[in-house]
Amino acid sequence: MLSSVSVIGLGKLGAPMAACFAARGFQVIAVDLDAQKVDAIGRGVPPVHEPGLAELLQECKGHLSATQDTEAAVRDSEATFIVVGTPSEPDGGFSLRYVIPTCEAIGRALRDKNSFHLVVLTSTVMPGSTGGEIKSVLERVSGKRCGEGFGLCYSPEFIALGTVIRDFYYPDFLLIGESDRRTGDILSEIYSRTCKNSPAIARMNFINAEITKLAVNTYITTKISYANMLARLCEKLPEADVSVVTNALGLDSRIGSKYLKGGVSYGGPCFPRDNRAFAALAERNGAFSDLAVATDRFNRAQIAAIADIVKNHQSGLQPIGILGLTYKPDTDVVEESFGLLLAQELASANLPVVVFDPSADLSRAFAAHKWVRIAASAEDCIAQSAPGCSRSAPARVFTPPSAWSSIAGARFRTWRVRRVSTTSASVPRLAPPSLWRPLPQRTRKPSAS
Numbered sequence: 001m002l003s004s005v006s007v008i009g010l011g012k013l014g015a016p017m018a019a020c021f022a023a024r025g026f027q028v029i030a031v032d033l034d035a036q037k038v039d040a041i042g043r044g045v046p047p048v049h050e051p052g053l054a055e056l057l058q059e060c061k062g063h064l065s066a067t068q069d070t071e072a073a074v075r076d077s078e079a080t081f082i083v084v085g086t087p088s089e090p091d092g093g094f095s096l097r098y099v100i101p102t103c104e105a106i107g108r109a110l111r112d113k114n115s116f117h118l119v120v121l122t123s124t125v126m127p128g129s130t131g132g133e134i135k136s137v138l139e140r141v142s143g144k145r146c147g148e149g150f151g152l153c154y155s156p157e158f159i160a161l162g163t164v165i166r167d168f169y170y171p172d173f174l175l176i177g178e179s180d181r182r183t184g185d186i187l188s189e190i191y192s193r194t195c196k197n198s199p200a201i202a203r204m205n206f207i208n209a210e211i212t213k214l215a216v217n218t219y220i221t222t223k224i225s226y227a228n229m230l231a232r233l234c235e236k237l238p239e240a241d242v243s244v245v246t247n248a249l250g251l252d253s254r255i256g257s258k259y260l261k262g263g264v265s266y267g268g269p270c271f272p273r274d275n276r277a278f279a280a281l282a283e284r285n286g287a288f289s290d291l292a293v294a295t296d297r298f299n300r301a302q303i304a305a306i307a308d309i310v311k312n313h314q315s316g317l318q319p320i321g322i323l324g325l326t327y328k329p330d331t332d333v334v335e336e337s338f339g340l341l342l343a344q345e346l347a348s349a350n351l352p353v354v355v356f357d358p359s360a361d362l363s364r365a366f367a368a369h370k371w372v373r374i375a376a377s378a379e380d381c382i383a384q385s386a387p388g389c390s391r392s393a394p395a396r397v398f399t400p401p402s403a404w405s406s407i408a409g410a411r412f413r414t415w416r417v418r419r420v421s422t423t424s425a426s427v428p429r430l431a432p433p434s435l436w437r438p439l440p441q442r443t444r445k446p447s448a449s
């Protein structure tokens with residue numbers, strides 16, 4: 001039974017993965033080029049923001065070490081997970097510029113190994129990459145044939161930032177694209193010792209697994225945009241309420257209620273780019289991808305549509321407050337987040353904007369937008385967007401999803417655009433009517449996306 005693994009890439013996904021394996025008893029060697037991340041793991045400190053990671057790192061002491069040396073890590077382990085970044089290219093495809101040097105280093109280590117080694121690609125790649133460039137680099141550099149000296153799997157994770165550890169331990173299903181049955185069996189066995197549930201395992205060839213990974217996220221983005229399309233329609237029809245409609249739709253088992261809520265645009269490091277990659281894949285292969293293209297276009301238009309609603313309520317030079325800049329709760333990531341894009345849209349129309357988020361690095365996010373002020377606290381953001389008013393007075397504040405549970409004293413319901421006040425006094429309705437509901441009476445942690 002395999003007992004040691006190496007994890008290459010200690011970013012938002014790789015660092016929690018390494019800790020998860022170690023906490024389940026594997027001997028884990030974690031690798032990154034970034035000396036600070038290696039040092040952090042060595043000291044038992046999280047190199048990235050992820051709830052529960054600090055505790056997990058304490059739990060797995062003695063099972064987890066870190067290094068910058070990929071070759072040594074491969075030599076000293078029986079399986080290697082590649083979790084380096086795969087940045088988007090201009091046409092929407094994924095770059096292999098970090099994956100290929102990683103595979104070359106793995107190949108050099110495999111050349112001198114006598115035992116069979118499992119290589120698992122977790123990073124998101126374009127369909128055709130695993131069985132194409134990646135396999136051929138590993139074979140060329142190692143001098144070994146895939147399926148004989150080493151085995152190769154493509155096995156992406158379906159995790160959401162903020163819940164990576166739970167999602168990793170309790171997946172809905174596992175996806176394995178395998179070079180051969182023996183290799184897939186070894187990876188299935190690793191997962192069976194790691195997962196705390198008994199998920200279905202979908203095993204297939206590389207290309208089907210690569211397509212499935214993109215298809216899952218493209219389906220979800222389509223569903224979110226469908227709900228947002230309903231919301232836009234309901235806003236135009238007196239007495240229509242998108243929540244009533246989607247709640248009923250969700251009861252149909254063919255549809256289901258998950259991700260079916262009219263609200264703000266989707267964002268983050270996966271949904272937008274996986275959807276665009278799907279469209280790029282179709283385009284590159286002369287196939288029809290109108291649905292993915294329309295979903296992306298609609299999602300971008302959602303920012304402008306909500307910005308228009310804000311502009312209609314803007315009066316004079318009073319700043320517009322935006323509370324919550326991360327793309328979802330319990331993360332510090334602002335990539336393509338609704339709050340960030342809304343702020344940029346309003347600032348580019350020369351409207352004064354004041355923002356606050358306790359989790360995000362706002363000075364970096366708004367370095368190029370000097371018209372956006374960064375408030376010192378949620379209360380400060382509300383006060384600046386309603387100057388001269390008491391705490392019970394109206395505030396022009398929007399609350400996209402974020403880590404609101406950490407802000408005491410304010411009442412929020414998030415995920416969709418809503419009005420917000422520090423009191424129950426009436427405030428201008430800044431959200432589309434179909435998205436508006438009375439605020440709950442106590443601080444509430446928003447549900448995760």
Ligand SMILES: NC(=O)c1ccc[n+]([C@@H]2O[C@H](COP(=O)([O-])OP(=O)(O)OC[C@H]3O[C@@H](n4cnc5c(N)ncnc54)[C@H](O)[C@@H]3O)[C@@H](O)[C@H]2O)c1
Binds near residue numbers: 070
């Ligand atoms: N973050 C997510 O929510 C998520 C979810 C599913 C899939 N993924 C996929 O997982 C992959 C990693 O994503 P991430 O968000 O963790 O990226 P990230 O940018 O947070 O981390 C990538 C890490 O890889 C390291 N790295 C780059 N080249 C290296 C090399 N040659 N050797 C060792 N380390 C190297 C970087 O220093 C960095 O620490 C991507 O392909 C992404 O699409 C991410």
